[in-house]
Amino acid sequence: MYFPVEWFYGRWTDALVTINTDDYAVAKHLPIKRVYYIPGVGTDIENVERIAKEQRQKLRQEVRRNLGINDDEYLLLSVGELSERKNHATVIKAISKLNDPKIKYVIAGIGDEETNLKSLIKENRLENKVQLLGYQTDLDGLYFAADLNVFISKREGLGLGGLDGVAHGLYIIGNGNTGMKDYIKSGDIGLLVKDPTDVDEVSRTIAFAKQGKKKVTGKGLEVVREFDYRNVNKIMKSIYQKEFM
Template sequence: MKKQRILILATTASMIKQFNMHNIDILRSLGAEVYVGTNFYSPGTITNDSSNKLRSELQEKGVKCFQIDFKRGIGTHKSNKQALKEICNIISSEKITGIHAHSPLGGIIGRRAAHKKNIKIIYTAHGFQFFRGGPIKNWIIFFPVEWFYGRWTDALITINKQDFKISKKIPAKNKYYIPGIGIDISQDVNYSETRKKARQKLGLNKDDYLIISVGELNKNKNHLTVLRAISRLNNPKIKYMIAGIGPERKELLRLSEKLKLGKNFKLLGYLENLQDLYCAADLNVFISKREGLGLAGLDGIKYGLYIIGSKRTGMKDYITSDKIGLLVDSPTNVDEVASMIYKALKGSRRISDKSILKKFSYTNVDKKMKFIYKKEFLANERINKYGATCKHNHERT
């Protein structure tokens, strides 16, 4: 069998760092040469310094990296055309045999390139733009696009159960469900000591109730609603901190000032290690308008951190009872969010049973990804006993 050369494609370097490092290691363990194409200069939810470190780390692994000038969102006709040209050039020059694409725009341009160059492509949807209970306009605009490009998709991977059900309406050759992108469920921290030191470092009093959110400062993450809900509760013991960077930073600070939250609200910026913050916190409020699964929610559960999530997202795959967290029906309903925060505060809850995490662990997810890679990228050709090349048939999964 000829050596497989796989291009991991994403619009931002943060998607490579946060979602694909294990995928890269799996492919390399299977004997494939791995290439990465992304925007390292506008890296998304990580800092430029972190992006530079990521590139160095990948190169040390023997992974060849390419800068692709993806734009955020849906891009522009000119920028998308240029990105397509850059990807096609990489495919030709490096003799790429397959692509694993991530993010909506990366998935579209990646599939156009794979179709044009007649190579295999896997697309992982980290949460469809259209979902049950979501805006009708998203179904009208985005579902036809996904259906169209589904015809050029060898394998479509979804990371929550709702999206997997929807994927059955999309004409991709094979469809797979995996429970997220994997998390490390090992617990090697002294919780009490870590919590004490972390809260002191954050300037918290013993009786302060710390609410946190983790994620990019953008409209989808819906931090503004959390601010309004906390203001409505009018409890000086509630402190709210957000870990993340993004375009809504100024708007969050402006609203905080308008609501007179003062020192009760703090933006922490990008944090490389979130362990201390999860231990310091009393509640994780993660009410994104749209979310594939919500990695920050799962990570918090590992440290026993109670969570408020959104019923319309993949978070309902792991917030399965009120012993783990609470789900809001409408993430932009300030009264509902305030009511849920009040309910969690009164319960002073922590998660004791973390068995739900096993399903989402690296051990489980990596095993499933290895199977998919073998089937989609490594099982197309085999040598029979006479030395001839044979083709495997696709099997719908």
Template sequence: MKKVLFIAAKANMIQQFNIRNILMTQTLGMEVHVACDFIDYGSMDEAETNKLIHWLDEVGVVRHQVPFGRGIGSVQGNRESAKALAAVLDDGNTSDWAFVHCHSPLGGIIGRYVAHKFKIPTIYTAHGFQFFKGGPKKNWVFYPVEKAFSYWTNDLITINHRDYRLAKKHFKKPTVDYIAGVGIDVEGALAVPTTEKQTIRENARAALGLSADDYVLTTIGELNDNKNQIVVLEAMAKLKQPQMKLLVAGVGPNLTMLQEKATELGIAEQVQFLGYRADITNIHYAADLNVFPSLREGLGLGGLESLVDGNYVIGSQNTGMADYLTSEDLGMLVNVTDVDAITQAIAQVYREKKVPALEKHRTELMKFDDSSVDANMLKIYKKYL
């Protein structure tokens, strides 16, 4: 039986982006292995990590605990990660491995390095290059790294058109594919009846202590510098609208700083920090507007999910969000380093009570449906059987 290994630095990358990929490769008759850090598990909580571990065991996936650092890791830490991955792949018959599929920048670099040593074909999904036109110049230090490692990549999967164009032009060795994200249930989201959404909205608002008259913003994602939630707090303070409330969903290192900032700005009563939420669709239904101010995003999955659930979205220009925020009927793209630009965008959406024209754009949104994404992913996997 052929085997496949999914590699990611943190367990949250497996949970968020690879559940369907795992099931897909199992249907192809493959023995599936997963290597990631289940201890320092990333942007989810311990309960969700334990659920993932239980599910992997239940469906017969072979788990491998591999420690990975955060960011670019450390020299010693990366050596330990590579040694642990080598122990997984060097199991006596490396020819049984059909391919490895790498995710996350660090998992992608170390995974490709180790797989190359054992001459195992490698697929790498780039969840947004660190470098891009209009982005910070310092981030271009990652360009020669990705270009060098592209020579140890058989299939490079990009999830936005910007990265696809760059890779096709500059990376000569791998096959470069474009797939529209990692797939979400667009069709199911658009099919939920308005009456059902309204009932969930009322119940969720009641549970959160929100009134029917409140105008509710969300910002969702790991609380870190890249996700840039601080600018939403600063915009809220400038707007001085007491009936405007903000739900911040996510965990991460910036929690205390953001809480202190909300107090400093005098808006602590308008902001709720929800922590990690498994019921994120209910949060979308409770809200009116999603502000997604990341400095860098491959696609901005959280923005797409909130959009198809009915939230108007203010997103980051120069990111993959441009692939689905194609019209102001759906959302607005702004310079998220400019607090005044975000403030003005929120004020306009609030004043005009904008809602996304989902039915008008159904056809283009269906490109991101999991059925479409999975069909394209399956074609890539079948090449290695």
């Protein structure tokens, strides 16, 4: 639907900047003079790396205590608006299907789907397992407190909420049909689902991730270093210089 419109207006476009490799590949088929790729809009990976191990553990313990999460429980986190696009409902259904007493789930965000999500939680009797946290400012603490980032939006350009979690060392489940695959490049970083609305697939993937209990470290963090905002800004600056100077 959108490609013909993009192609039509591409005839008057001198340069196009894309933020994922899929869009970059498609843009090459448009009648645009110059097409650029940048690795997203950037996240602060270096700053997160400066947070000491002791501080990370302290934040983890404090946030889990405030949320009522026991040490032996496995905490899933989703960060993003409460909308159909962000697809929190499928995660809730998957948790219900798993029926694992050790799994807990928190969602940080606000949006129009709040009432529907609350009804879904009540319908599946998950009031003691799923919490809607509303708008949150302390995402560092939440990322360190969680064991798995479930970020299976139906559509994403890149998925900054997923990338931020990876920067904090949080293992992720993402949607393989989005730009997330640009940074979820191996099982050391996370897992990709083919159909983010398939409750069976999502529940199986959550169970598999829980069994491994992985953290993103070492080589995994090196892979996503290109998405640090300092590198993105450097690339963007070079594009501006080429186009306007």
